[in-house]
Every structure is written in C-alpha cells, then in structure tokens.
Amino acid sequence: MTTGFSMTRRLIVRLTAAIALFWIGAVGISAYVMREEFNEVFDSSLQEASQRLMPLLIENLVKDDTLDEPRRISSAGDDSEEYLTYQLRNRDGKVLLHSHDAEPEPFPAPLQPGFFDTPTHRIFTESAVTNTLFLQVADPLSHRREAMRETAGALFLPLLALIPLSIVLIWLVTRLALAPIGALRMEISARDGGNLEPLPATGLPSELLPISVSVDRLLGRVRTALEGERAFASNSAHELRTPLAGALAQTQRLVQELPKGPARVRALGIERSLSSLGHLAEKLLQLSRADSGIGLSQQATDLLPVIRLIVHDFARQPDFAGRLELQTGDLAEFSAQVDVDAFGITMRNLIENALLHGSKDQPIKITVSPEGAVSVVNAGPIVPQDELIDLTGRFKRGSTDALGSGLGLAIASSLVDHMGGKLTLNSPAHGLRDGFQATFSIPMNVG
Structure with a gap:
C-alpha cells in the first residue's frame, strides 16, 4: 500500500516558498531601484561638493602660488577617513592642490568636465578660469557598495523571521480550513x-x-x-x-x-x-x-469462567477426554470489555482446530496470561510459512487429511479484530521444535 502525501505539508511548503520568492523578488526590485536612486544622490552630492570647493581652492591658490610641489590641504583636526577626495589641476594635468587623504599623483581621469568611472572611484571634473584649472572630486565606489549592502541587508533580514512565522500562520490557517476534510476522513476510515x-x-x-x-x-x-x-x-x-x-x-x-x-x-x-x-x-x-x-461490550466481564466452561465441555466428549490442559497460573480474574459470545466462539474454534489437526497422543495447552493474551498450542507437523499466512482466509485449509470446513481460523480472526485484538499464528510453536500455536490478545479492563 502506497503512502499518500499530506495536503497540509504541501500547502505549508508551497505557500511559504511563494511568500519567500515574492519577498526576495520585491527586495531585489527595490534594491535595483534604490541603487539607481543612490547613484543619483551620490552624483548630485559629488557635483555640489565640487562647485562649492572650486572658489575656495582658487582663493587659496591665489594667496600662495609660490610652491612648485602640490600643496596638501590639512584636515580639520581629526584622523577620520574622508569619503570625498579632490585634486586641483592645471591644464597640463599638474596637481596644484589636493585634499588630506588624496594622493599627490593625478587621478586617472581626463581633464574634461563631467563624470568618469575608474575601477575604484567615480570622479567628477569641474573646470574654471576659462578651462585653465580643473577640480576633480573622487567618491570611492566601496562607499556606495557599502551603503547598498546595508540597505539591502535591512530589507532581507526580516525574511529570516518571516519564513518561520509564515510556516506557523499557514499551518494554523490550513489546519482550520482543512478541519472538515480531516473529520470526513476519520468518519470514512x-x-x-x-x-x-x-x-x-x-x-x-x-x-x-x-x-x-x-x-x-x-x-x-x-x-x-x-x-x-x-x-x-x-x-x-x-x-x-x-x-x-x-x-x-x-x-x-x-x-x-x-x-x-x-x-x-x-x-x-x-x-x-x-x-x-x-x-x-x-x-x-x-x-x-x-x-x-459482534466483538465489543459496554461492560467488562470476567472471561475465566467462560474459558473453563468451554474446556470442560470439550473434555466431556469421549474423543477429546484428557487432551486439554488449562494453565491460568495465579490469575484470579481475566476481565475485558468484549462480547461473551464472540469470545466463546473464538475459543471454541481455536481449541477445535487444535484438537482436529494436532497430534492425538500429545496434550493441547491453553495458556491465559495477565497481559490479555490467550494461546492454544498443539503438537504436530510444522505448517509451512506460505500456508500459515493463508490459514485465516475463508475456506483455506493447510496440508491435512483431518475433517474441517476451513472456516474456524477465519471466524476467530474476524471476531478478534472486532474485539480490538490481534490473532497471531506460529509454527513451530514457541519453545518447541514442531507444533502449531494460535495466540490472540485483547485489551484488558484496567478500571
């Protein structure tokens, strides 16, 4: 029998996957849009910074234009990293002034107004004094990437909490929605x-x-x-x-x-x-x-008298006298909520099966255990396993010449199922080299 799939599990997995994919897609689109917006903001800031710096640097250059080497503009007093660096160059490309963190070597960008990208920086060039002075302000691309990573991370992090939360919510919703299906399934089963x-x-x-x-x-x-x-x-x-x-x-x-x-x-x-x-x-x-x-009963009944009565009834027959041995040990009561007729029919069929098919010169042992199991053991030839499986079928008989209808074990198996128990057949019997053993267990009354 193949095992079916769970609708609830499929709904949880698929809906959670759909929500996660939608969230990832939304974050991806948002990140793409934000990257474009960030670039516009950074470019605007870069251009505005160059326009503000140009007159100040020209004034500073006019005050002191005696140095032949590029002059470094000192920092404001702290050693913090500067995101924007700049260089003031003449038309020949010589660096006249540069910021605190900028290198004295010229930026690898042409002296043309506008934006230019290098592998590490985005540079904006601003010209002045009839294209004789050029101010180049550089913004590191790592700064932009860091801002993009932090923003995208802030959007992706809620997904870690969204996935387990979605699983719980979807499970609750599907459980409530599929409750009628579960109730119908239980009724049909x-x-x-x-x-x-x-x-x-x-x-x-x-x-x-x-x-x-x-x-x-x-x-x-x-x-x-x-x-x-x-x-x-x-x-x-x-x-x-x-x-x-x-x-x-x-x-x-x-x-x-x-x-x-x-x-x-x-x-x-x-x-x-x-x-x-x-x-x-x-x-x-x-x-x-x-x-x-028939099988179950609303009231618990002591079944030991029923077992003794059935054994005594068989023992009174001349053909079966002296062949039955009942073993109950110290058991004082064998109480279960089963139908007495169903239990009696089961016991009669199992004992009759042992009497008809067991060795005539060996006793048949009937054992009752406190755990709710009753076993009937008879000596005789071993029943092959392939025949043993079919013995509980209707009109199924093993390799025997004894009289019988092939219904005894089928009736016993059906009644044991209705009593909520289980019938087990073994050959050879437990602890013996041959023989046949029929054991059925029923739920005991613990009240």
Missing part, C-alpha cells in the same frame, strides 16, 4: 464491515457534500449486499440444522439396525457426510455472527 452507518452531513462545506453523498450511497449498497449475504447464510444454516439433525438421527439408527456388510459401510459414510454438513452449517452460523460485527 471508521466505516468497515461492522460499521456501515451513513456519514454525518452537518458541518460540511459545500465542496465536500457531494463526496459525503456519494460515499453514503456506496455504503448503502454495500450494507444492503452484506445484509442479504448474512441473512442468506444465517437463514440457510439455521433452516438446515433441523432437517440435518433429523437425517443424522435416522442414519445413526439405520447404522445400528443394519448388519455388518456393504450396506452398513455405506450408511456409516452417509453418517459422516451428514455430520460434516451439520458442522459446516454451525460454522456458517458463526460466520454470519462474526460478519455482523
């Missing part, structure tokens, strides 16, 4: 051969109502078919019991009256056939009861 009641239609959204109606129609058809089959099997078996019992009694009387010879042998064969047919009718009655869903 609770329907089986013992529960074919209509689905509750209240509280379902309009999208799920057609599903509920369709399932109810299907359940109605299945319920009708199963009820017909159960009624037919039960009525047929019940109606056959009386004529079979009469025919068997007449045959047994005929066997007693006939002398030894071929006629008596044929009569004995008819007797065996009628006994087998009566046994089959009894099994069909039990099967119809198992299919009706």
Whole structure:
C-alpha cells in the first residue's frame, strides 16, 4: 500500500516558498531601484561638493602660488577617513592642490568636465578660469557598495523571521480550513464491515457534500449486499440444522439396525457426510455472527469462567477426554470489555482446530496470561510459512487429511479484530521444535 502525501505539508511548503520568492523578488526590485536612486544622490552630492570647493581652492591658490610641489590641504583636526577626495589641476594635468587623504599623483581621469568611472572611484571634473584649472572630486565606489549592502541587508533580514512565522500562520490557517476534510476522513476510515452507518452531513462545506453523498450511497449498497449475504447464510444454516439433525438421527439408527456388510459401510459414510454438513452449517452460523460485527461490550466481564466452561465441555466428549490442559497460573480474574459470545466462539474454534489437526497422543495447552493474551498450542507437523499466512482466509485449509470446513481460523480472526485484538499464528510453536500455536490478545479492563 502506497503512502499518500499530506495536503497540509504541501500547502505549508508551497505557500511559504511563494511568500519567500515574492519577498526576495520585491527586495531585489527595490534594491535595483534604490541603487539607481543612490547613484543619483551620490552624483548630485559629488557635483555640489565640487562647485562649492572650486572658489575656495582658487582663493587659496591665489594667496600662495609660490610652491612648485602640490600643496596638501590639512584636515580639520581629526584622523577620520574622508569619503570625498579632490585634486586641483592645471591644464597640463599638474596637481596644484589636493585634499588630506588624496594622493599627490593625478587621478586617472581626463581633464574634461563631467563624470568618469575608474575601477575604484567615480570622479567628477569641474573646470574654471576659462578651462585653465580643473577640480576633480573622487567618491570611492566601496562607499556606495557599502551603503547598498546595508540597505539591502535591512530589507532581507526580516525574511529570516518571516519564513518561520509564515510556516506557523499557514499551518494554523490550513489546519482550520482543512478541519472538515480531516473529520470526513476519520468518519470514512471508521466505516468497515461492522460499521456501515451513513456519514454525518452537518458541518460540511459545500465542496465536500457531494463526496459525503456519494460515499453514503456506496455504503448503502454495500450494507444492503452484506445484509442479504448474512441473512442468506444465517437463514440457510439455521433452516438446515433441523432437517440435518433429523437425517443424522435416522442414519445413526439405520447404522445400528443394519448388519455388518456393504450396506452398513455405506450408511456409516452417509453418517459422516451428514455430520460434516451439520458442522459446516454451525460454522456458517458463526460466520454470519462474526460478519455482523459482534466483538465489543459496554461492560467488562470476567472471561475465566467462560474459558473453563468451554474446556470442560470439550473434555466431556469421549474423543477429546484428557487432551486439554488449562494453565491460568495465579490469575484470579481475566476481565475485558468484549462480547461473551464472540469470545466463546473464538475459543471454541481455536481449541477445535487444535484438537482436529494436532497430534492425538500429545496434550493441547491453553495458556491465559495477565497481559490479555490467550494461546492454544498443539503438537504436530510444522505448517509451512506460505500456508500459515493463508490459514485465516475463508475456506483455506493447510496440508491435512483431518475433517474441517476451513472456516474456524477465519471466524476467530474476524471476531478478534472486532474485539480490538490481534490473532497471531506460529509454527513451530514457541519453545518447541514442531507444533502449531494460535495466540490472540485483547485489551484488558484496567478500571
């Protein structure tokens, strides 16, 4: 059986991924727009700074134009890094003045008014005095990149908190939105051969109502078919019991009256056939009861007297006398909320299976444990594993010549399921080299 996928998990993953992608896309577009705006702001500041610096530097140059070497303009008194650096050059490219952090070597930019980019700086050139003096102001590109990184980081950081928050919110929303689907799923999963009641239609959204109606129609058809089959099997078996019992009694009387010879042998064969047919009718009655869903009870019942009564009933039969050993240890009570008839039918079928197919010269051990497990162990040949798996199927028989209908273990398995327990078959039996062991466990009453 393949495992289906979770709608809630898919919705959470896909919606969270969609939100994250939308956020990343929005941040990417915003970062691109901000980069263009930042460049315009930085360029404007660069141009404005050069226009303000030009008259001041010319005045400073006029006051002292005796030096042949480039003169360095001292800083304001602190050693902080300056983002903007500048050089005042003549038409020959010679540096006349430069800022505190600028190198005395000329900037690698042409003496033409306007902007020019180098690998590390963006330079704006401003001319004055009829293009005889040129002021070049340089802005490091690293400064712009740093500002862009910090701004983009401020936009991306909320995404780290947005993703887990989105998962929680989407999980809450989808859980509330898909709650009717979960309720409908639980109702459908609770329907089986013992529960074919209509689905509750209240509280379902309009999208799920057609599903509920369709399932109810299907359940109605299945319920009708199963009820017909159960009624037919039960009525047929019940109606056959009386004529079979009469025919068997007449045959047994005929066997007693006939002398030894071929006629008596044929009569004995008819007797065996009628006994087998009566046994089959009894099994069909039990099967119809198992299919009706009996198993659980509202009240807890001590099942030890039931087990002792069944063992005593089998022990009274001459063919089975002395073959059953009941082991309960110090157990004083074996209480469970199960149907007594269902438990009794299960015990009878397991014991009968052991009596028919087990070794005639070895005892059959019936063990009851306080944990709620009952095991029936008989000696005999090992049942192959491939046959062991099929033994709980209807009309399935292993490699045996013993009489039987192939329904005993199927009835027991069905009833144990209805009682909320589990039937386990093992061959060889636990602790033995051969034999067969049937163990079923039921929930014990702890109240």
